Every structure is written in C-alpha cells, then in structure tokens.
Amino acid sequence: MFAVIGRGLYADLDPERFGNVGVAAFTLFQLLTLDDxxxxxxxxxxxxxxxxxxxxxxxVYIVMEYFIFLNLFVAVLVDNFQLTLEEAxxxxxxxxxxxxxxxxDDIRAWQNRIEESVSSTDSEEEKKKRKTIxxxxxxxxxxxxxxxxxxxxxxxxxxxxxxxxxxHNQHKTINMxxxxxxxxxxDVI
Numbered sequence: 001m002f003a004v005i006g007r008g009l010y011a012d013l014d015p016e017r018f019g020n021v022g023v024a025a026f027t028l029f030q031l032l033t034l035d036d037x038x039x040x041x042x043x044x045x046x047x048x049x050x051x052x053x054x055x056x057x058x059x060v061y062i063v064m065e066y067f068i069f070l071n072l073f074v075a076v077l078v079d080n081f082q083l084t085l086e087e088a089x090x091x092x093x094x095x096x097x098x099x100x101x102x103x104x105d106d107i108r109a110w111q112n113r114i115e116e117s118v119s120s121t122d123s124e125e126e127k128k129k130r131k132t133i134x135x136x137x138x139x140x141x142x143x144x145x146x147x148x149x150x151x152x153x154x155x156x157x158x159x160x161x162x163x164x165x166x167x168h169n170q171h172k173t174i175n176m177x178x179x180x181x182x183x184x185x186x187d188v189i
Contacts, residue, residue, distance in 0.1 A: 002028055002061050013044050013051055031058065032065050085184065092180050096173075 003024040010018040017027040017040060031037050037058050044054045142150060 002057075002065075006057065006061075010044060010051075010054060010057075013048055013054075014040070017043075028061060028065070031062060032070065034062065034066065037062065089180070089184065092183075096176055096180075 003021050006018045006028065007021050007024040011020075011024075016023075018024045027040070031040070041055055041058055044051045
C-alpha cells in the first residue's frame with residue numbers, strides 16, 4: 001500500500017527510489033531497516049522545496065512498519081518458537097514418564113517375586129538349605145536385649161538399602177532434569 005502511494009506521489013520527484021512499484025517496494029524495505037531515510041528526505045527536498053510532506057510519509061511508514069508490523073512479525077516468530085519449545089518439553093516429559101514407569105514396573109515385578117518366594121511352601125529339604133538370620137544369630141548365642149538390638153540393626157539396614165535405592169532413583173531423575181535444561185538452553189542459544 002505504501003509502495004503504491006509512494007510511487008504515485010514521488011515517482012516524478014525521485015524516480016531512482018519511487019520510479020515503479022517494485023523499486024518503491026524495495027525502497028520501503030530499505031526503510032524498514034531505518035537505513036537512508038534521511039537521504040531520501042534530503043534528495044526529495046533538494047529537488048523540490050515544496051516536497052516537505054515526504055517527511056510525514058516517511059515518518060508514518062516507519063512508525064507503522066517498524067514499530068507495529070515488525071513487532072507483530074517478531075511476536076509471531078517468538079510465539080512459534082515458544083510453541084516449539086513447549087512441544088519439545090512435552091516430548092521429553094513423556095519420555096521421562098515412560099522411563100519412570102519402566103522403573104516402577106521393575107520394582108513391582110521384584111516385589112511380586114519376593115512375595116511369591118516368601119508365600120510359597122518350601123519343602124523340608126529347601127528349608128534346611130536356606131540359611132536365615134536365626135541360623136547365624138540364634139537365641140542361644142545372644143541374650144534377649146542383644147537379640148533386640150540385632151533385630152533393630154537389621155531393620156535399619158533394610159531401611160538404609162531401601163532409601164539408598166530411592167536416592168539413586170532421585171539422582172537419576174535430577175540428572176535427567178539437568179540434561180533437559182541444558183538441552184533446552186542449547187536449543188535456545
């Protein structure tokens with residue numbers, strides 16, 4: 001629109017910059033970068049002293065294009081970039097959730113195996129082969145208070161192993177989050 005207006009008003013005054021619609025559009029594209037707008041104004045005023053209105057034409061074009069349309073263009077680009085980042089984050093979260101669900105499935109399978117082994121009826125021969133805590137730490141060897149301390153020790157040992165396993169899972173999750181953040185930062189840069 002501005003190219004047609006510029007060609008209509010200033011084709012005779014400055015044919016190098018407004019001689020036809022294509023050249024006028026190129027001149028306006030050059031103005032979009034705020035390059036040489038003063039030279040266009042000065043050349044028009046030097047050729048015709050009554051062409052001071054080109055200043056308003058240039059200012060209106062620069063304000064509308066540079067501050068409005070260019071900002072809208074950048075906003076669309078930023079919005080599309082943001083949507084792309086959100087989609088990438090969704091895909092990574094989906095992958096992370098799949099990894100976590102696989103870990104949970106492994107834990108459930110392990111727990112099921114333990115329950116099956118405990119609940120299954122062992123033959124007398126298997127019971128003899130299995131060495132339990134009672135085999136190593138029998139009642140005859142320790143007093144009642146020592147036996148209680150020993151039971152608490154084994155309970156703490158089991159709790160420690162359980163918490164250690166949870167800590168390893170949390171550490172793995174934190175590393176995945178850090179990798180996700182670093183990958184996202186690399187994508188932004």
